[in-house]
Amino acid sequence: ETGVTQTPRHLVMGMTNKKSLKCEQHLGHNAMYWYKQSAKKPLELMFVYNFKEQTENNSVPSRFSPECPNSSHLFLHLHTLQPEDSALYLCASSQDLFIGPRGAYNEQFFGPGTRLTVL
Amino acid sequence: EDQVTQSPEALRLQEGESSSLNCSYTVSGLRGLFWYRQDPGKGPEFLFTLYSAGEEKEKERLKATLTKKESFLHITAPKPEDSATYLCAVQARNQGGKLIFGQGTELSVKP
Numbered sequence: 717e718t719g720v721t722q723t724p725r726h727l728v729m730g731m732t733n734k735k736s737l738k739c740e741q742h743l744g745h746n747a748m749y750w751y752k753q754s755a756k757k758p759l760e761l762m763f764v765y766n767f768k769e770q771t772e773n774n775s776v777p778s779r780f781s782p783e784c785p786n787s788s789h790l791f792l793h794l795h796t797l798q799p800e801d802s803a804l805y806l807c808a809s810s811q812d813l814f815i816g817p818r819g820a821y822n823e824q825f826f827g828p829g830t831r832l833t834v835l
Numbered sequence: 836e837d838q839v840t841q842s843p844e845a846l847r848l849q850e851g852e853s854s855s856l857n858c859s860y861t862v863s864g865l866r867g868l869f870w871y872r873q874d875p876g877k878g879p880e881f882l883f884t885l886y887s888a889g890e891e892k893e894k895e896r897l898k899a900t901l902t903k904k905e906s907f908l909h910i911t912a913p914k915p916e917d918s919a920t921y922l923c924a925v926q927a928r929n930q931g932g933k934l935i936f937g938q939g940t941e942l943s944v945k946p
Contacts, residue, residue: 720878722878756938757938758839758935758936758937758938758939759879759922759924759934759936761933761934764933772933774933806878806879808878822867822926823869823881823884824869824881824934825881826871826878826879826880826881827878828876828877828878829876829877829878831876
């Protein structure tokens with residue numbers, strides 16, 4: 717496996733279900749991210765992890781619970797979701813959070829996403 | 836408030852018809868501006884990073900430029916395989932690793 721992988725690719729769940737999304741990066745990066753992409757809307761950052769520590773929670777409802785056991789793996793645990801939570805959930809990683817003084821780049825590499833449908 | 840606006844929302848070109856996509860931004864201290872390409876059903880694919888006004892980057896038929904207020908993605912003699920949604924994002928100095936994305940420009944190139 718190379719790059720950033722996400723499983724499952726598609727998920728349909730009821731509002732009372734509990735499910736988890738998994739992301740794995742094979743790039744040796746230190747930072748990982750969860751994004752939500754809804755139709756015709758900009759990508760919306762949900763969570764940021766740097767060296768396994770959460771550095772940003774972008775006012776995400778508690779029915780979304782992230783977990784980062786190590787720098788290579790990121791999970792998004794889902795419970796009691798609403799139909800409006802249906803979207804493409806994207807995981808990304810970058811070498812670091814910041815661009816260094818010599819211009820070291822920190823572009824984010826994205827996985828293919830999980831298409832989530834909440835019934 | 837940091838903001839990114841892309842125009843047009845959609846662009847239809849004939850093969851070989853060159854054009855430009857625009858990304859206007861307001862941000863309190865630009866750390867970097869990023870261009871991504873996204874194909875249907877896939878995650879965004881990184882294209883370029885631009886750090887300072889006057890900088891230019893090229894890749895095949897694509898050329899990205901940056902000023903203090905906007906960035907352009909120039910597409911020269913596009914081919915149908917260039918059809919995709921092009922996303923622009925900025926990172927501000929006081930926002931950690933957060934990228935602020937525009938809504939994207941959906942490009943369609945007809946043969």
